[in-house]
Amino acid sequence: MKAIEAPAKVPNGKVNWVLFNPKTYATILYFLLSLPLGIIYFTVAITGLALSIGLAPIFIGIPLFFGVAKLLNGIVNFEQSMIRQILGLPTPPVAYAYKQQSESGQNWLMRMVRGFDGGLFIRDLLLVLQRFVTGIVFFVIMVTVISLGLGFIALPVVHIILMNEMKLDILENTLFSYFHIDWTYNQQYMLYVGVGLMLFWNALRVVNGLMQIQRRIMYVDVPYQQPSVPVAVQIHEADQSQYYEYQEDQPTQGMMQPAYREL
Template sequence: MSDHSWSPRSPSEALARFLGVPFDAQTYRNLAYLLLAFPLGIAYFTVVTTGLSTGLGLLVTFAGVPIVIATLLVTLGIGSFERRLADYLLDVDVDADAGEVELAFGSVEETIGTTKRVLTAPTTWTGLLLVGLKFVYGVVAFTALVTAFAVSATLLAAPALYDAPGVTYTFGPYVIDTLREAVAGAGLGVLLVLVSLHVSNGLARFGGFLTDALLGGAARSAEVTDA
């Protein structure tokens, strides 16, 4: 994992890092990761919960067994995709072989063996946990991004709109009706954008840490236990 969180050695370096966040390409990859987290989290949660609830409800007829196994296979696929997404967008190197399960369905024996491997693979169960956490993470990330950048846009637009005919430009309980107030609001908007980008970077790094801990970490722990 590349170190994008180096510690500045002087106040000038700290200021340069703070002001330079909009010019760092990783910032926009982090934003893409956060924006994708919301639809992906909803899709993962919907598919997995629907599959498991349907399969578990039909277990008494044994028709639910293949549905449950298929859902767990989907969970493994989600984990594989999340590892690649973290690697591509966040530069988080989750072990590509971590949690990989050999799949074979050519015969009854191979199908039974695959089922056993799926049920005993640690990443099957940490993947289920990831699905639930990804849903919460996606909602939090989307809410934070929309709120931060909506407020920032409101402040940045103040100099252009504060004296528009028929417009009463307000920010919360405050009415912006002079150029000085509008410029001050725009300056606050710039500051808020910079702070929001740094917070977004931290939130994205947390997402990468979560993926590595649940998928790569689980597999490494299993390897140590087996050894």
């Protein structure tokens, strides 16, 4: 009996076991770098566009504009590939680009104009601007939630150091004393560490949720152009398929028939 093969599981980019998953800490590193990278992307985009517009009357701005458009597309592709590497997503297939042979006498400027895609340029520019905004917002959110959890975990150590070195009791006026709960320092330490672990675990889940939002904002799963096959190639493939079908339908002629001899 022929065994039925199970379909291959396609990775969806979701992160499980956030505390022990390397993807979580790769995401934290990504958001730590998102702030300086977002500022660099924004500066390059605005400076390049301003220079290309300002230098357009002396002809230098025109090729500079096309160079900036190419650079923005490279930035977006780099960010998308980095998110795919962190989440373990498969690399999308490369779109089939059909380029006609350039006409004789066509200069480099005309080739740049023909290769320019206005819709792709607007998309890349908006994604770079969004990357600048989300880089700041997500960096602040990540640092806040992680610092809150680590602060509760490190509170007992900080309290012991301050008590021994500076005779400063930071747990003197707390909710325990306000509600007249007579807990020892060790009991309070255990409570703070437990709360800190819960906050830190939830902070890691928040970080992974931010990465999923960033994945959708950067259109990681949605390619800009679907692979397209030229009309000439489609006609050629159709002719070939019809030719092979015609050959299969025709009976074999001129073939030697097997000879049977009587015994």
